[in-house]
Amino acid sequence: MKKTIKKMTVIGLGGVGGYFGFKLAQRYSDQQELSIAFVARGETFSNVKKNGLTLISPEHEDPIAHPAEIHQQPSEVLDTDVFLICVKEYDLEKVCLELKDKINADTLILPLMNGVDIYERIRKVIDKGIVLPACVYVASHIKEKGIVEHKGNAGKIVVGNDPENPDYNAQELVSLMQSAGIDITYKNDAFPDIWTKFFFIASFGLVSARYNQSIGQINEVPELRKKATLIMEEIKSIAKKKHIDIPEEIIENTFSKAATFPYATPTSLQLDVQAKKEHTELELFAGAIMDYGKALELPVIESTRIYNEIKGGLLQ
The missing domain is CATH 3.40.50.720 (NAD(P)-binding Rossmann-like Domain)
Structure with missing residues (x-):
């Protein structure tokens, strides 16, 4: 009972x-x-x-x-x-x-x-x-x-x-x-909701932290938008292999969500990385993507690249 x-x-x-x-x-x-x-x-x-x-x-x-x-x-x-x-x-x-x-x-x-x-x-x-x-x-x-x-x-x-x-x-x-x-x-x-949120916080968090650009800038600047898209594609391949029930248009939905934020909004990972804090959410985002990629034998090239550049202090 x-x-x-x-x-x-x-x-x-x-x-x-x-x-x-x-x-x-x-x-x-x-x-x-x-x-x-x-x-x-x-x-x-x-x-x-x-x-x-x-x-x-x-x-x-x-x-x-x-x-x-x-x-x-x-x-x-x-x-x-x-x-x-x-x-x-x-x-x-x-x-x-x-x-x-x-x-x-x-x-x-x-x-x-x-x-x-x-x-x-x-x-x-x-x-x-x-x-x-x-x-x-x-x-x-x-x-x-x-x-x-x-x-x-x-x-x-x-x-x-x-x-x-x-x-x-x-x-x-x-x-x-x-x-x-x-x-x-x-x-x-609840996993579809958990992964849907992750598409946004991981992709925008990693790109904003690496290039010190706001959510609005990532949404509008083609080069930055492409990098966020590549990360989301990697997350999507992982989610599909794990049989997470996410919509096919999840990437478009994520950019639409980003557009609802004030243009100059930073991400918490961006603020922490740029402030050179000892502990950040880098492992929570890129680390998880890389671990899943390895376990599921999926390439996660963009997430790995940005992870290594942030860890190496290559920031703008």
Whole structure:
């Protein structure tokens, strides 16, 4: 018999975890229906423990939310029914190793992260529990440690069934999140949504990072548009070989989506690479394409070239 969800833990209070964690903590502040715990480190932990989590957003008049518990390590959390993993991809393996011994057969894991290989990477470390593939959209960022700023449309989650547990129905989790004002759509298969988003963030992210050009410039400058197209063609060949149900016109759709952004919009990978940050989403995008290309024996020449040029510091 399925266990009732009594406790949810949000790991990571950046733009994504801070936005959705705030909504959950504020809605379930009385802890009668559901207890919300946070995991954060360093200054974020200290600030949220002392002052609560702040969300600057047009959606909320009261900008402060307090969790039932806050911890510095996932290993400190006791008896959680659901883990929301909201960390950067370079921290995923570490978090999974810390969680591994806490996962029971009926523990739910909901990763709210970018990338097409997140589910597989979690399953390489954690073989128990129920992992729900998901895709997330939210325009939010850390303003200060413990303070998240949200602009634009309401955040959105698309979640699907676990391929290893296809009969598990996640409606209880979905209903709890909807009750917190979270826009979440539940589908049998979330992978088409995950890959559709990846077409955009990977192709535009890589080209913008390599050439330091905006989304609008990539969409309009023929040479840059061609490079983005080549990357999308490589992603499309991988998706088809993995039997992902994506539309035939996915590349045209992706350029149409890009055209809805303000012309000068940069990508997060572009900003991080140009700032020479130690950790970026380069592996999440090009690394995943290259790994899939090797495993599926597919050429990914353009993605590999841009990856090597960015790694080698060849930037404009």
